[in-house]
Amino acid sequence: MASDKSLLRMYGKYANEILSLEPEMKKLANEDFAIKTQELRDRIANGEHVDDLVVEAYALAREAANRVLGLNAYKVQLVGAIILHFGDIAEMRTGEGKTLTGLFPAYLNSLTGKGVHIVTVNEYLSRRDSEINGQVFDLLGVTVGLNGTRMPKNFKREAYHADITYTTNAELGFDYLRDNMVVDKEHKVQRELNFAIIDEADSVLIDEARTPLIISGGSSSRINLYKAADEFAQKVNDKEDIDIDLETKQVYLTETGMKKAKDFFSLENLFALENTEIFHLILNALKAHFTFKEGVEYTVASGEVELIDQFTGRILKGRAYSDGLQQAIQAKEKVEIEEETTTLATITYQNFYRLYAKLSGMTGTAKTEEEEFIKIYNTRVVVCPTNRPVIRKDEPDYTFGTKHAALKKLIQDIKTVNEIGNPILIGTTSVESSEQIARYLEKAGLHFEMINAKNHDREADIVSQAGQKYAITLATNMAGRGTDIKLSQEVKDLGGLVVFGVERNEARRIDNQLRGRSGRQGDPGMSRFYISMEDDLMIRFASPRARKSFLSLGDEHIKSKFFTRAVTNAQKKLEGLNFDQRKNVLDYDNILAQQREAMYAQRDSILWADNLKVVIKKFQITVAYEIIEENSEIVHGEKTLNAEKLLKSIDGKLVAHKRFVAKDFYNKEKMNLAVQLAEAMLEFYKARVIDIPDDVVLQMERKNVLTSFDKYWTRHIDIASKLKAGIYLQQYAQNNPLAVYVEQATELFNKTKIYIASEVVDILSKIIIRDPEQNVESQKIEITDEIIDDILESTGLTKANINNKDINAKFDELISKADNQNDIKKLSIQRDIMLGLVIEIQKRRENSENKTVNLGKDEIDQMLEILGIDNIGSTSKEEIISKYEEKLKTVSDDKTKNLINIAKDVIIALYEQIELIKKDASSLKSVIDDDNDGGEVAKTRIG
Numbered sequence: 001m002a003s004d005k006s007l008l009r010m011y012g013k014y015a016n017e018i019l020s021l022e023p024e025m026k027k028l029a030n031e032d033f034a035i036k037t038q039e040l041r042d043r044i045a046n047g048e049h050v051d052d053l054v055v056e057a058y059a060l061a062r063e064a065a066n067r068v069l070g071l072n073a074y075k076v077q078l079v080g081a082i083i084l085h086f087g088d089i090a091e092m093r094t095g096e097g098k099t100l101t102g103l104f105p106a107y108l109n110s111l112t113g114k115g116v117h118i119v120t121v122n123e124y125l126s127r128r129d130s131e132i133n134g135q136v137f138d139l140l141g142v143t144v145g146l147n148g149t150r151m152p153k154n155f156k157r158e159a160y161h162a163d164i165t166y167t168t169n170a171e172l173g174f175d176y177l178r179d180n181m182v183v184d185k186e187h188k189v190q191r192e193l194n195f196a197i198i199d200e201a202d203s204v205l206i207d208e209a210r211t212p213l214i215i216s217g218g219s220s221s222r223i224n225l226y227k228a229a230d231e232f233a234q235k236v237n238d239k240e241d242i243d244i245d246l247e248t249k250q251v252y253l254t255e256t257g258m259k260k261a262k263d264f265f266s267l268e269n270l271f272a273l274e275n276t277e278i279f280h281l282i283l284n285a286l287k288a289h290f291t292f293k294e295g296v297e298y299t300v301a302s303g304e305v306e307l308i309d310q311f312t313g314r315i316l317k318g319r320a321y322s323d324g325l326q327q328a329i330q331a332k333e334k335v336e337i338e339e340e341t342t343t344l345a346t347i348t349y350q351n352f353y354r355l356y357a358k359l360s361g362m363t364g365t366a367k368t369e370e371e372e373f374i375k376i377y378n379t380r381v382v383v384c385p386t387n388r389p390v391i392r393k394d395e396p397d398y399t400f401g402t403k404h405a406a407l408k409k410l411i412q413d414i415k416t417v418n419e420i421g422n423p424i425l426i427g428t429t430s431v432e433s434s435e436q437i438a439r440y441l442e443k444a445g446l447h448f449e450m451i452n453a454k455n456h457d458r459e460a461d462i463v464s465q466a467g468q469k470y471a472i473t474l475a476t477n478m479a480g481r482g483t484d485i486k487l488s489q490e491v492k493d494l495g496g497l498v499v500f501g502v503e504r505n506e507a508r509r510i511d512n513q514l515r516g517r518s519g520r521q522g523d524p525g526m527s528r529f530y531i532s533m534e535d536d537l538m539i540r541f542a543s544p545r546a547r548k549s550f551l552s553l554g555d556e557h558i559k560s561k562f563f564t565r566a567v568t569n570a571q572k573k574l575e576g577l578n579f580d581q582r583k584n585v586l587d588y589d590n591i592l593a594q595q596r597e598a599m600y601a602q603r604d605s606i607l608w609a610d611n612l613k614v615v616i617k618k619f620q621i622t623v624a625y626e627i628i629e630e631n632s633e634i635v636h637g638e639k640t641l642n643a644e645k646l647l648k649s650i651d652g653k654l655v656a657h658k659r660f661v662a663k664d665f666y667n668k669e670k671m672n673l674a675v676q677l678a679e680a681m682l683e684f685y686k687a688r689v690i691d692i693p694d695d696v697v698l699q700m701e702r703k704n705v706l707t708s709f710d711k712y713w714t715r716h717i718d719i720a721s722k723l724k725a726g727i728y729l730q731q732y733a734q735n736n737p738l739a740v741y742v743e744q745a746t747e748l749f750n751k752t753k754i755y756i757a758s759e760v761v762d763i764l765s766k767i768i769i770r771d772p773e774q775n776v777e778s779q780k781i782e783i784t785d786e787i788i789d790d791i792l793e794s795t796g797l798t799k800a801n802i803n804n805k806d807i808n809a810k811f812d813e814l815i816s817k818a819d820n821q822n823d824i825k826k827l828s829i830q831r832d833i834m835l836g837l838v839i840e841i842q843k844r845r846e847n848s849e850n851k852t853v854n855l856g857k858d859e860i861d862q863m864l865e866i867l868g869i870d871n872i873g874s875t876s877k878e879e880i881i882s883k884y885e886e887k888l889k890t891v892s893d894d895k896t897k898n899l900i901n902i903a904k905d906v907i908i909a910l911y912e913q914i915e916l917i918k919k920d921a922s923s924l925k926s927v928i929d930d931d932n933d934g935g936e937v938a939k940t941r942i943g
Contacts, residue, residue, distance in 0.1 A: 095520025201361025392519025652816025
């Protein structure tokens, strides 16, 4: 692997060539840019490799950006842009112009026609960057799309089919999952995942990698159990009943805690299989009470628990913890407990972004995580040189014994700096910490602006003003990333922006991000961190002896290189733990990822296929093999096929009656017999649909296959999730949990495929399709009472048996005994008529229950005439009933009475609809919801 130095040298040569073309590009008229773009597209289409067009395309884009935005890309920006094109992470300092840098590789790779996604951490940045760079792309003749949440599907599809699409990371992933739940290919919005450029790549690919994207639907409620677990957690003594692992934030019951739990829930054995659920809820309740803090991991607003992004301090709208943890926190905070949901689709960011043909990203700090980028995403981190030298002064940490002492000193230093006039940015690790510092600032009479989860909507505006003279800005972690803090000349003369960090963060790069807000583009500035032994990092990693020794300092502090190294080592240790955790998530998800890709690929092929008979035959082979297995018995120590039993299980049900005799199955190799049976199944199925147009059959087949796919895939995800949740117990049996999970998940997946095949074959073997275009008139069959009576008499059915279950059971029996195809076809038509009758009865019942009239004007007029009503609009409900009773007295035959009853039901329903419309004109509005493919998406969840 080439070193950064050699790569920068090579890319520097590219950049010089780009700059050398500036005079030539200056000669172009504005209308020439789109023409040049088309020429480049044609060259790629004719076989020229996109890598060979870097210099020419970048020179063209550079001139376009200069004309439209007045920005001339520096050499270092061009180097960063080349790094991105070749699929690596470009580490660029704050203020080095990442927005402009991303323009170049996006333009070049859009020329392939396969699409480019520019991914940001929030919708504000997506919108801003698409509007700025969109003007340049417009001059170049390249289309730009903006994807956002809650957009109609047609707008989303248009955005994704543009040459370049700006989107947020979460919405991009959710769109991928939703696309793989649609039942019609026209409802898909994305196309192939070709090339992604990720802004703030460390935030997306590392910080959020521990939180899988999950689409979920409704499930059962366990509210009373959550409340009981919460009540127990409140009675727990945190000194005696539980152990808390501060490094991993896990909670474990001690021996006394287990006894207390058994007594509280009246359980003999807390670890018995039937008590797995309540034990899981107990652990969630303990985590909610002892490792999750309001204002740190979440906030409570308007009676709802909302998650806080631990790295930006922003509210994660629509997100929730999974596996019951969200409900445990809701119980703790005494807000409404939501129903736990079932996972319909899920993917981790790691496995999602690895689906792209090429991946790259930009960030201010990523070199410390290069090992993870290489191992997980196969991308290097290349540090770009700055356009101007960094002259910011990074002062040594101040270390205190207590938090109070640290904040007291912080306030003193803020006052001193503020009197001079330097703008100050104070960075904190949590909303709770920022609010604590806010109280100190208010007490000191200092005016300040604060960015945290509770006022994140003003974030960009506050950050843009943070470089003003005398400004004091308090922000959580990486709030405001993507928005530069610009300084006036007067502020630069004073020494620039001063950054004070309160607590060190879990990762060194987050500290570097905070420092990097100062000293952009060669500006002056300084930074310092204020650390106390009461900080989370110190509590988790500093020894009790070290913490105790610092308490003797009182309000004093130390500046020690040795201690700074110790803090850095603690951060490295925590970075390692977090990497292991993310790697562990990935190791398990890799198994599901392989299965997901296989399922989604087959699902896609079904969506796009013009003929599904090959797919159906594969399912039939699978089912045939399973049927052979089920009808095999151990005889004299060997597995032997029971031919008579096999014949009975398929004859007239899956294959034509008398298609086989028992001796046809003797001495056959299992797979060959399975293929033979599958061919007979396909013949049987084709004969049933032979008179139906191919497009009608295809539509029915696709619907049934996809329904079975989604039903069992959702079930598979749910079981695999539960399997993973308890797999750690395997280590107590001296087993490798991951190896056991791989084995069990593979077995589960194989069973899922069998379940899908079995259901599809079962449905297709029973279904009778009638072409919806062929109405009763076109078939020349009038379904009369006499025909129904004949069918009832010939089959032995009664009016009490007119339901799907009894009809199918009776006709399955009759078809299995039929001697020829004509009899089978006749019985199939009769079954079709009877099932159609059930549907018609149900429709009438539903219309009566729903009070909804779905008839045409002529039919309604006929109903009015039957009852002798001239104008429904001027008739009361009492008059309708009176007319009905009068009419009923004049007839004696059952058929006419039945017709009068139907007319009465229809006219009363029509009357009530008219009354409803009079009261509420808005009921006339029809709302078409095109968003819910494959089940309603109730909420997105974080795993």
